Amino acid sequence: MRFSLRQIEVFLATAQQQNISLAAKQLNLSQSAASSALRELEQQFGLQLFDRLGKRLRLNENGIALRPQAQSLMSAAEQLESSFKGQAGLGDLRVGATLTIGNYLAVPLVAEYMNDARQQGQEAKVDLHVANTDNIAHQVLNYELDIGLIEGEFNHPQLRSEHWRDDELVIVANPNHPLVNQGALSDEQLLSLRWISREHGSGTRQAFEHALHGLLPHLNIAMELEHTEAIKRAIEADLGVACLSRLAVSEALQRGSLAQLHAPHRDWRRRFYFVFHRDKAISHSLEHWLQLCQAKHNN
Template identity: 55%
Template sequence: MRYTLRQLEVFLATAHFENVTKAAQSLAMSQSAASGALKDLEQQFDMQLFDRVGKRLQANEQGLSLRPKAQALIEQARALEQELVNHKDIGHIKVGATLTIGNYLAVGLMAEFMRENPSAEIQLEVANTEAIAKQVLNFDLDLGLIEGEFHHADLEVSHWRDDELVVFCAPNHPLAAKQVLTDQDLLAADWILRETGSGTRQGFDRAMHGLLAEQTIKLELQHTEAIKRAVEAGLGISCLSRITLEDAFQRGNLVPLLVPHRDFHRAFYVILHKNKYRSTGIQRWLALCTQ
């Protein structure tokens, strides 16, 4: 072969950090060795992989085209090395989850996964849908569990499970006494909502089509528990996944509000980069999700 895996590692690290010095540090190399490896790769194939933008090295069209293929090849090589060393142990996988999934579902999945694979190491990153999708696209995460729809040509998006959003308020809120809410009730209320970019907000906005321009949004918060506390304090009403509210409903701290003429059903999805190498760990995680 006219290229080495080390050259590809340098290329991928430079594409990630957009800086040769940082790429070299991440690979425990000298800056000159990393620069040489990158220069040799480009010269061997008579191609330029990066454009210089200020102090950054930004992957150009050729670099962007090569990156996912090189990433997949490096990951296959690492998986092979891991199997040779560890005799097919699962190793380390990086999972991203949106806040609702990360706080209420992912830990249970992780526990089950580790019971089946005691040697496995799992890193969990919790953020909103947009952030998780970007990290999967950048190969910073092996896969993502998201609660909002996200479309990208390089992503493989698979339905995981169904979910339902619920409008709710404090027990002493004036709307708590109403059996069914009308659109007029929804417009008159003060809302405490998740931030734009979250799957929960995406589902809420879709359900409330036609009313969004006239709604009163009092607060936008990034954390589910903060929203629940604000609603309990009487600051307004909100809308979150039913799985995040079941305990509060049972205790009576919060009460659900019926809005039957609006569709609050949605789905959770598993996302992977289309060029992501499906290691043994990823395959077993996906199998667990479908059980």
């Protein structure tokens, strides 16, 4: 074999970081060792894998074509190493979650996964990254995450989505809002509201726009915020109304700091999805994570 796993490891880290110094740091190598490994890999096959743009290294067509195979090879090698060590149990995971899922569902799953690993005599770390749907999907696409838990669908030929669980959006307002307790709202009343919305690229924004299709050009979106908690504080300050996941507002509705407005003629349902890279193998650890997600949903 004319290449080493170390060379493949450096290639993948450089593809992710787009910088040889950052790739070396990720792999705990010196910069010279990482540079040598990448240079030797390219020279052995007479194949350039990156375009050099100053200090930035961007995958060219050759690198893009070979990256999925290299990633699959490293995943298989890691699983084989665990088997040789007699540790075919649970290993580290890199999980991405959108804000609603990350804040209200993911943390207990992380705790349960790590506890299961300890019961098997191992220590496993779950690196949980929380961002909006677009960011999570792109990190899965770039092999920076093993799996994404997202709100709504994300269509890309290199990604595979799988339905996880259902969710429902709720219109919430300050309890003193004049339309609270007014019954079902008409489209005219929806158009009269000052809306506080999540940013473009979020799953909640996507579902909000889907539910209010036909009204979007005329909606008064007074404010866009990136965080659900900030939106809830803005509603409590009577700055407008918002459309948020029931997961995010159920406690506030129960204690009365927020009130629900109703528009049953609109479809407020949506779905949560798992998103995977099509070329990444499903490891034993990732399979266990998926089982925990499904068990938590069924409970």
